[in-house]
Amino acid sequence: MDKNHQSEAVQSEVVWHLLTVVGEDRPGIVAGVTASLYEGGCNLGETSMLRLGGLFTIMMMVSGAQSNEALEAVIQPAVKKFNLRVHVDKTEARLHDHKIPNVQITIYGADRAGIVAETVAALSDSGLDILDLNSDVAGSVEKPVYILMIDGDATQGLDHLKESLASLENKGIEISLTPLETMVG
Amino acid sequence: MAVLDILTYPDARLKQPSLPVDSFDKNLTNFIHDLEQTMDAGPGGVGIAAPQVNKFLRIIIVDVSPMANMAKTKKRRFKSSNHGRLILINPEITSASGAEVAREGCLSVPDYTANVERPGVITIRAKTVNQEIKNIECKGFEARAMLHEIDHLDGKLFLDRIISTRELFRRKVYN
Numbered sequence: 001m002d003k004n005h006q007s008e009a010v011q012s013e014v015v016w017h018l019l020t021v022v023g024e025d026r027p028g029i030v031a032g033v034t035a036s037l038y039e040g041g042c043n044l045g046e047t048s049m050l051r052l053g054g055l056f057t058i059m060m061m062v063s064g065a066q067s068n069e070a071l072e073a074v075i076q077p078a079v080k081k082f083n084l085r086v087h088v089d090k091t092e093a094r095l096h097d098h099k100i101p102n103v104q105i106t107i108y109g110a111d112r113a114g115i116v117a118e119t120v121a122a123l124s125d126s127g128l129d130i131l132d133l134n135s136d137v138a139g140s141v142e143k144p145v146y147i148l149m150i151d152g153d154a155t156q157g158l159d160h161l162k163e164s165l166a167s168l169e170n171k172g173i174e175i176s177l178t179p180l181e182t183m184v185g
Numbered sequence: 186m187a188v189l190d191i192l193t194y195p196d197a198r199l200k201q202p203s204l205p206v207d208s209f210d211k212n213l214t215n216f217i218h219d220l221e222q223t224m225d226a227g228p229g230g231v232g233i234a235a236p237q238v239n240k241f242l243r244i245i246i247v248d249v250s251p252m253a254n255m256a257k258t259k260k261r262r263f264k265s266s267n268h269g270r271l272i273l274i275n276p277e278i279t280s281a282s283g284a285e286v287a288r289e290g291c292l293s294v295p296d297y298t299a300n301v302e303r304p305g306v307i308t309i310r311a312k313t314v315n316q317e318i319k320n321i322e323c324k325g326f327e328a329r330a331m332l333h334e335i336d337h338l339d340g341k342l343f344l345d346r347i348i349s350t351r352e353l354f355r356r357k358v359y360n
Contacts, residue, residue, distance in 0.1 A: 096296045101288075158261075179261060181252060182298050183326060184290040185232035185333040 014063045016045065017071050018091045023084035025056040032078040037062060040074030045095055050134075061091065101131050101151035102180050103158060105165075109173040111137060111144035119148065119168055119175075126164035127156030151180070187219050188226045189238040191292050199293055200340040203234075203241040205275045209316050217272055217314060220246055227292050232330040234337030237293050243275045245334035249327045265326030273311035273319070276335055281307045285325070289333060289343045299347040303329045 021033055030049060037044065045061030065071035068088040075086055105128075107119050116135065123130070132151040139145035154161045158179055165175050192199055206213065216235075224233035224246055231252055235244040248270040256263035283305030290298040307328045309321045323331050333343060 098296050098298070100290070100298050180288050181256075181263075181326060182288040182290050183232075183329050183333065184228075184230050184292065185234075185247075185330050185337075 014093065015066055016091050016093045017062050017065060017068065018089045019058075019060050019062045019071060019075065020087040020089075021058040021060075021075070021078075021084050022055055023082050025051050025054055026082060029056050029078075029082050029084075030058070032081055033058060033075065033084075036075050036078040037064075039077075040065070042071070042074060045093060061093065061095075063093070099129075099131055099153055100180075100182055101153055103128070103152055103154045103161065104178045104180055105148075105150040105152065105161075106176045106178075107148040107150075107173055109146060109171075111139070111146040115146050115173065116148060118171075119165075119173065122164045122168055123150070123152070123161065126161045127154060128161060129153040129155055186222055189219050189223045191223065191227070191237050192239055193293050193295060194342060194344070196293075198239060198241075199236065199337070199342060201236065201241060202340045203236050203243050203338045206242050206244060206312075209274075209312075209314070213274075214314060216240060216242075217244065217246075220244065221270075221272070224248070230292050231326075232334045233292065234334040236337050236340075243338045245271075245273050245276060245331070245338065247271045247273070247327065247330045247334060249330055252326060263326065264324075265328075266322065266324040267327060268321060268323070271321065271331075272314060273309065274314065276309050276311035276331070276338075278332070278335065279308045279310050279320070281332075285329070286348060287326070287329060289329070291333070291343055293337075294342060294344060297344075299343065300349075301329075301333075301343050301346045302348055303332050303346075307331065309335075 023029060042062050042064035045063065047058065047060035049058045062071060065074055068090065071088050072086060078084060079086055109115060130150055130152045135146065135148040137144050138147055158177065162177060165177065169175060220233055220235060220238060223238055224230050231249050232245065232247040235242045249265055249267055250269050253263045253265065253267045281304035284302055285305040286300050286302045288298050289301045305328060306324050309323065309331060311319055313319055
Protein backbone atom coordinates (compact mmCIF):
# COMPACT_ATOMS: atom_id res chain seq x y z
CA MET A 1 0.00 0.00 0.00
CA ASP A 2 1.53 3.34 -0.96
CA LYS A 3 1.52 6.40 1.27
CA ASN A 4 -1.52 7.98 -0.39
CA HIS A 5 -3.62 4.87 -0.08
CA GLN A 6 -2.58 4.47 3.52
CA SER A 7 -3.66 7.98 4.39
CA GLU A 8 -6.96 7.46 2.53
CA ALA A 9 -7.55 4.31 4.53
CA VAL A 10 -6.79 6.10 7.79
CA GLN A 11 -9.08 8.98 6.79
CA SER A 12 -11.95 6.69 5.89
CA GLU A 13 -11.90 5.19 9.39
CA VAL A 14 -12.38 8.59 11.02
CA VAL A 15 -16.04 9.38 11.73
CA TRP A 16 -16.96 12.97 10.82
CA HIS A 17 -20.04 14.92 11.83
CA LEU A 18 -21.34 18.28 10.74
CA LEU A 19 -22.30 20.11 13.90
CA THR A 20 -24.64 23.11 13.60
CA VAL A 21 -24.93 25.38 16.61
CA VAL A 22 -27.13 28.47 16.86
CA GLY A 23 -27.65 30.86 19.74
CA GLU A 24 -28.05 34.47 20.71
CA ASP A 25 -24.81 36.31 19.97
CA ARG A 26 -22.90 36.61 23.24
CA PRO A 27 -19.21 37.02 24.03
CA GLY A 28 -17.48 33.67 24.55
CA ILE A 29 -19.70 31.42 22.39
CA VAL A 30 -16.90 30.31 20.08
CA ALA A 31 -14.51 29.75 22.97
CA GLY A 32 -17.20 27.84 24.90
CA VAL A 33 -18.16 25.56 22.00
CA THR A 34 -14.61 24.79 20.92
CA ALA A 35 -13.50 24.18 24.54
CA SER A 36 -16.32 21.64 25.06
CA LEU A 37 -15.32 19.82 21.88
CA TYR A 38 -11.62 19.82 22.71
CA GLU A 39 -12.20 18.62 26.27
CA GLY A 40 -14.49 15.90 24.88
CA GLY A 41 -11.67 14.57 22.70
CA CYS A 42 -12.99 15.96 19.40
CA ASN A 43 -11.09 17.61 16.55
CA LEU A 44 -12.27 20.28 14.14
CA GLY A 45 -12.19 20.23 10.35
CA GLU A 46 -13.44 23.12 8.23
CA THR A 47 -15.86 25.52 9.89
CA SER A 48 -18.02 28.54 9.19
CA MET A 49 -18.96 30.82 12.07
CA LEU A 50 -20.73 34.10 11.63
CA ARG A 51 -23.22 36.51 13.10
CA LEU A 52 -26.53 36.56 11.20
CA GLY A 53 -28.78 39.26 12.58
CA GLY A 54 -28.70 38.86 16.36
CA LEU A 55 -27.83 35.17 16.23
CA PHE A 56 -24.42 33.60 16.17
CA THR A 57 -24.31 30.62 13.81
CA ILE A 58 -21.68 27.91 13.77
CA MET A 59 -21.29 25.03 11.35
CA MET A 60 -18.29 22.85 11.91
CA MET A 61 -16.87 19.54 10.77
CA VAL A 62 -16.04 17.55 13.90
CA SER A 63 -14.25 14.22 14.24
CA GLY A 64 -13.70 12.13 17.33
CA ALA A 65 -17.30 11.34 18.35
CA GLN A 66 -18.57 7.93 17.30
CA SER A 67 -22.29 8.81 17.10
CA ASN A 68 -24.67 11.78 16.89
CA GLU A 69 -25.68 11.20 20.52
CA ALA A 70 -22.05 11.09 21.70
CA LEU A 71 -21.35 14.44 20.01
CA GLU A 72 -24.48 15.99 21.49
CA ALA A 73 -23.30 14.86 24.93
CA VAL A 74 -19.84 16.34 24.41
CA ILE A 75 -21.26 19.76 23.50
CA GLN A 76 -23.64 19.88 26.51
CA PRO A 77 -21.52 22.16 28.77
CA ALA A 78 -21.56 24.92 26.11
CA VAL A 79 -25.22 24.30 25.26
CA LYS A 80 -26.22 24.84 28.89
CA LYS A 81 -23.99 27.87 29.43
CA PHE A 82 -25.06 29.74 26.28
CA ASN A 83 -28.56 28.32 25.74
CA LEU A 84 -27.69 26.96 22.28
CA ARG A 85 -29.64 24.88 19.77
CA VAL A 86 -27.74 21.99 18.23
CA HIS A 87 -28.15 19.85 15.14
CA VAL A 88 -25.87 16.99 14.13
CA ASP A 89 -25.42 15.26 10.75
CA LYS A 90 -23.05 12.49 9.86
CA THR A 91 -20.80 13.47 6.96
CA GLU A 92 -17.90 12.34 4.80
CA ALA A 93 -14.77 14.42 5.35
CA ARG A 94 -13.72 15.20 1.76
CA LEU A 95 -10.94 17.40 3.05
CA HIS A 96 -8.00 18.50 0.87
CA ASP A 97 -10.20 18.80 -2.19
CA HIS A 98 -10.98 22.52 -2.56
CA LYS A 99 -12.40 23.70 -5.86
CA ILE A 100 -10.93 26.95 -7.12
CA PRO A 101 -13.59 29.48 -8.20
CA ASN A 102 -13.16 31.05 -11.64
CA VAL A 103 -15.73 33.80 -11.27
CA GLN A 104 -16.90 36.22 -8.65
CA ILE A 105 -20.34 37.76 -8.88
CA THR A 106 -21.54 40.75 -6.89
CA ILE A 107 -25.23 41.56 -7.02
CA TYR A 108 -26.95 44.40 -5.22
CA GLY A 109 -30.14 46.38 -5.35
CA ALA A 110 -33.05 47.71 -3.32
CA ASP A 111 -34.28 44.84 -1.16
CA ARG A 112 -37.42 43.19 -2.40
CA ALA A 113 -38.99 39.73 -2.36
CA GLY A 114 -37.42 37.31 -4.81
CA ILE A 115 -34.10 39.05 -5.39
CA VAL A 116 -32.03 36.02 -4.35
CA ALA A 117 -34.31 33.39 -5.89
CA GLU A 118 -34.41 35.13 -9.28
CA THR A 119 -30.70 35.78 -9.56
CA VAL A 120 -29.59 32.41 -8.27
CA ALA A 121 -32.03 30.62 -10.61
CA ALA A 122 -30.60 32.50 -13.59
CA LEU A 123 -27.05 31.68 -12.50
CA SER A 124 -27.81 28.04 -11.87
CA ASP A 125 -29.53 27.64 -15.27
CA SER A 126 -26.44 28.98 -17.00
CA GLY A 127 -24.10 26.49 -15.37
CA LEU A 128 -22.84 28.26 -12.26
CA ASP A 129 -21.68 25.94 -9.52
CA ILE A 130 -21.84 28.07 -6.33
CA LEU A 131 -18.85 27.47 -4.07
CA ASP A 132 -19.36 30.29 -1.59
CA LEU A 133 -22.27 32.67 -1.16
CA ASN A 134 -22.85 35.29 1.44
CA SER A 135 -25.32 38.10 1.55
CA ASP A 136 -26.06 41.11 3.70
CA VAL A 137 -28.89 43.51 4.22
CA ALA A 138 -27.35 46.98 4.32
CA GLY A 139 -28.77 50.50 3.99
CA SER A 140 -31.36 51.72 6.48
CA VAL A 141 -34.65 50.42 7.87
CA GLU A 142 -36.53 52.65 5.42
CA LYS A 143 -34.33 51.86 2.44
CA PRO A 144 -32.82 48.39 2.82
CA VAL A 145 -30.24 47.31 0.26
CA TYR A 146 -29.58 43.66 -0.52
CA ILE A 147 -26.01 42.67 -1.34
CA LEU A 148 -25.06 39.22 -2.54
CA MET A 149 -21.56 37.99 -3.22
CA ILE A 150 -20.82 34.66 -4.85
CA ASP A 151 -17.63 32.78 -5.68
CA GLY A 152 -18.37 30.10 -8.21
CA ASP A 153 -17.29 27.83 -11.02
CA ALA A 154 -18.78 28.86 -14.38
CA THR A 155 -19.01 25.36 -15.84
CA GLN A 156 -20.42 26.56 -19.19
CA GLY A 157 -18.13 29.57 -19.55
CA LEU A 158 -18.41 33.22 -18.59
CA ASP A 159 -20.14 34.45 -21.75
CA HIS A 160 -23.04 32.13 -21.15
CA LEU A 161 -23.32 33.42 -17.59
CA LYS A 162 -23.22 37.08 -18.71
CA GLU A 163 -26.03 36.53 -21.21
CA SER A 164 -28.28 34.95 -18.64
CA LEU A 165 -27.73 37.83 -16.23
CA ALA A 166 -28.44 40.56 -18.76
CA SER A 167 -32.20 40.07 -18.37
CA LEU A 168 -31.96 40.80 -14.64
CA GLU A 169 -30.28 44.17 -15.05
CA ASN A 170 -33.50 45.79 -16.23
CA LYS A 171 -35.10 44.84 -12.94
CA GLY A 172 -33.13 47.33 -10.85
CA ILE A 173 -30.42 44.90 -9.83
CA GLU A 174 -26.76 45.81 -10.31
CA ILE A 175 -24.61 42.87 -11.27
CA SER A 176 -20.86 42.69 -11.70
CA LEU A 177 -19.14 39.60 -12.87
CA THR A 178 -15.37 39.36 -12.44
CA PRO A 179 -13.35 36.49 -13.92
CA LEU A 180 -10.98 35.17 -11.28
CA GLU A 181 -7.46 34.36 -12.44
CA THR A 182 -5.75 32.68 -9.52
CA MET A 183 -2.06 33.48 -9.34
CA VAL A 184 -0.11 30.42 -8.21
CA GLY A 185 3.52 31.12 -7.29
CA MET B 186 19.37 19.44 -14.42
CA ALA B 187 16.72 18.29 -12.02
CA VAL B 188 13.26 18.98 -10.72
CA LEU B 189 13.76 19.93 -7.07
CA ASP B 190 11.50 19.10 -4.13
CA ILE B 191 9.24 21.96 -3.07
CA LEU B 192 9.03 22.76 0.65
CA THR B 193 5.44 22.92 1.83
CA TYR B 194 4.04 24.71 4.85
CA PRO B 195 4.18 24.01 7.89
CA ASP B 196 7.88 23.54 7.10
CA ALA B 197 9.46 26.30 9.23
CA ARG B 198 12.14 26.92 6.61
CA LEU B 199 9.56 28.76 4.48
CA LYS B 200 9.48 31.49 7.14
CA GLN B 201 13.24 32.04 6.96
CA PRO B 202 14.60 35.17 5.17
CA SER B 203 17.01 34.58 2.27
CA LEU B 204 20.45 36.12 1.73
CA PRO B 205 21.61 38.21 -1.26
CA VAL B 206 23.50 36.39 -4.01
CA ASP B 207 27.14 37.46 -4.19
CA SER B 208 28.81 34.81 -6.35
CA PHE B 209 27.67 34.75 -9.97
CA ASP B 210 29.29 31.47 -10.88
CA LYS B 211 28.57 28.12 -12.54
CA ASN B 212 26.81 26.87 -9.38
CA LEU B 213 24.38 29.76 -9.68
CA THR B 214 23.52 29.08 -13.34
CA ASN B 215 23.13 25.37 -12.63
CA PHE B 216 20.81 26.09 -9.73
CA ILE B 217 18.74 28.52 -11.82
CA HIS B 218 18.27 25.85 -14.52
CA ASP B 219 16.96 23.47 -11.86
CA LEU B 220 14.70 26.16 -10.42
CA GLU B 221 13.23 26.82 -13.89
CA GLN B 222 12.65 23.13 -14.45
CA THR B 223 10.94 22.86 -11.07
CA MET B 224 8.63 25.78 -11.85
CA ASP B 225 7.76 24.36 -15.27
CA ALA B 226 7.01 20.93 -13.76
CA GLY B 227 4.57 22.38 -11.22
CA PRO B 228 0.85 22.62 -11.91
CA GLY B 229 0.02 26.08 -13.30
CA GLY B 230 2.71 27.96 -11.41
CA VAL B 231 3.70 31.37 -12.86
CA GLY B 232 6.51 31.97 -10.42
CA ILE B 233 8.93 30.39 -8.00
CA ALA B 234 11.42 31.60 -5.40
CA ALA B 235 14.66 29.87 -4.40
CA PRO B 236 13.65 29.34 -0.73
CA GLN B 237 10.72 27.22 -1.93
CA VAL B 238 13.29 24.59 -2.92
CA ASN B 239 15.36 24.93 0.26
CA LYS B 240 17.94 27.37 -1.15
CA PHE B 241 17.96 30.56 0.89
CA LEU B 242 19.24 32.96 -1.75
CA ARG B 243 17.42 36.00 -3.20
CA ILE B 244 16.47 34.55 -6.59
CA ILE B 245 13.03 34.53 -8.19
CA ILE B 246 11.58 33.47 -11.53
CA VAL B 247 8.34 34.92 -12.87
CA ASP B 248 6.72 34.05 -16.19
CA VAL B 249 3.10 35.03 -16.73
CA SER B 250 3.09 34.27 -20.47
CA PRO B 251 1.09 31.01 -20.08
CA MET B 252 -1.72 33.03 -18.44
CA ALA B 253 -1.46 35.74 -21.12
CA ASN B 254 -1.75 33.08 -23.84
CA MET B 255 -4.72 31.48 -22.12
CA ALA B 256 -6.50 34.85 -21.89
CA LYS B 257 -5.82 35.43 -25.60
CA THR B 258 -7.30 32.03 -26.50
CA LYS B 259 -10.41 32.82 -24.46
CA LYS B 260 -10.55 36.36 -25.94
CA ARG B 261 -10.39 37.77 -22.45
CA ARG B 262 -8.47 40.88 -21.44
CA PHE B 263 -5.36 40.01 -19.42
CA LYS B 264 -4.98 42.74 -16.83
CA SER B 265 -1.22 42.52 -16.64
CA SER B 266 2.10 43.48 -18.11
CA ASN B 267 3.95 40.56 -19.66
CA HIS B 268 7.75 40.57 -19.79
CA GLY B 269 7.98 36.86 -20.58
CA ARG B 270 10.41 34.86 -18.47
CA LEU B 271 12.16 36.98 -15.85
CA ILE B 272 14.98 35.50 -13.83
CA LEU B 273 15.78 38.07 -11.18
CA ILE B 274 18.57 38.09 -8.63
CA ASN B 275 18.54 40.28 -5.51
CA PRO B 276 15.28 41.98 -6.57
CA GLU B 277 14.24 45.18 -4.80
CA ILE B 278 10.92 46.98 -4.99
CA THR B 279 11.76 50.59 -5.88
CA SER B 280 8.18 51.85 -6.13
CA ALA B 281 4.68 50.53 -5.56
CA SER B 282 1.30 52.16 -6.01
CA GLY B 283 -2.39 51.33 -6.13
CA ALA B 284 -4.17 48.43 -4.47
CA GLU B 285 -5.82 45.45 -6.13
CA VAL B 286 -7.40 42.37 -4.63
CA ALA B 287 -7.13 39.01 -6.36
CA ARG B 288 -6.89 35.36 -5.59
CA GLU B 289 -3.58 33.63 -4.94
CA GLY B 290 -2.37 30.12 -4.38
CA CYS B 291 1.11 28.79 -3.76
CA LEU B 292 3.11 25.69 -4.68
CA SER B 293 4.18 25.64 -1.01
CA VAL B 294 0.59 25.78 0.33
CA PRO B 295 -1.36 23.02 -1.47
CA ASP B 296 -5.17 22.98 -1.67
CA TYR B 297 -5.80 26.55 -0.57
CA THR B 298 -6.43 29.83 -2.37
CA ALA B 299 -7.48 33.18 -0.93
CA ASN B 300 -7.86 36.86 -1.68
CA VAL B 301 -4.79 39.01 -1.19
CA GLU B 302 -4.38 42.77 -1.62
CA ARG B 303 -1.27 43.92 -3.51
CA PRO B 304 -0.14 47.15 -5.18
CA GLY B 305 -1.28 47.26 -8.82
CA VAL B 306 1.86 48.87 -10.28
CA ILE B 307 5.42 48.30 -9.12
CA THR B 308 8.95 48.88 -10.29
CA ILE B 309 11.66 46.40 -9.51
CA ARG B 310 15.42 46.71 -9.67
CA ALA B 311 17.29 43.43 -9.93
CA LYS B 312 20.34 41.78 -11.43
CA THR B 313 20.24 39.28 -14.27
CA VAL B 314 22.36 36.13 -14.35
CA ASN B 315 24.90 38.19 -16.36
CA GLN B 316 25.00 40.76 -13.56
CA GLU B 317 23.29 43.46 -15.61
CA ILE B 318 21.03 45.73 -13.63
CA LYS B 319 17.43 45.78 -14.82
CA ASN B 320 14.63 48.17 -13.91
CA ILE B 321 11.24 46.69 -14.72
CA GLU B 322 7.75 48.08 -14.40
CA CYS B 323 5.09 45.45 -13.73
CA LYS B 324 1.34 45.78 -13.58
CA GLY B 325 -1.57 43.67 -12.41
CA PHE B 326 -1.10 39.90 -12.47
CA GLU B 327 2.64 40.12 -13.20
CA ALA B 328 3.16 42.62 -10.36
CA ARG B 329 1.23 40.26 -8.07
CA ALA B 330 3.41 37.28 -9.06
CA MET B 331 6.56 39.35 -8.51
CA LEU B 332 5.46 40.52 -5.04
CA HIS B 333 4.36 37.00 -4.04
CA GLU B 334 7.82 35.66 -4.95
CA ILE B 335 9.70 38.53 -3.27
CA ASP B 336 7.64 37.81 -0.14
CA HIS B 337 9.11 34.28 -0.13
CA LEU B 338 12.61 35.86 0.00
CA ASP B 339 11.54 37.64 3.20
CA GLY B 340 10.01 34.50 4.75
CA LYS B 341 6.44 35.64 4.08
CA LEU B 342 3.61 33.58 2.59
CA PHE B 343 0.34 34.77 1.03
CA LEU B 344 -1.27 33.33 4.18
CA ASP B 345 0.24 36.36 5.98
CA ARG B 346 -1.75 38.73 3.75
CA ILE B 347 -5.22 37.20 3.32
CA ILE B 348 -8.23 39.47 3.35
CA SER B 349 -11.71 38.10 3.98
CA THR B 350 -14.37 37.84 1.31
CA ARG B 351 -16.63 40.04 3.42
CA GLU B 352 -14.01 42.77 3.55
CA LEU B 353 -13.69 42.58 -0.23
CA PHE B 354 -17.45 42.84 -0.50
CA ARG B 355 -17.57 46.10 1.48
CA ARG B 356 -14.82 47.65 -0.62
CA LYS B 357 -16.45 46.66 -3.91
CA VAL B 358 -19.87 47.94 -3.04
CA TYR B 359 -19.14 51.05 -1.03
CA ASN B 360 -15.99 52.41 -2.73
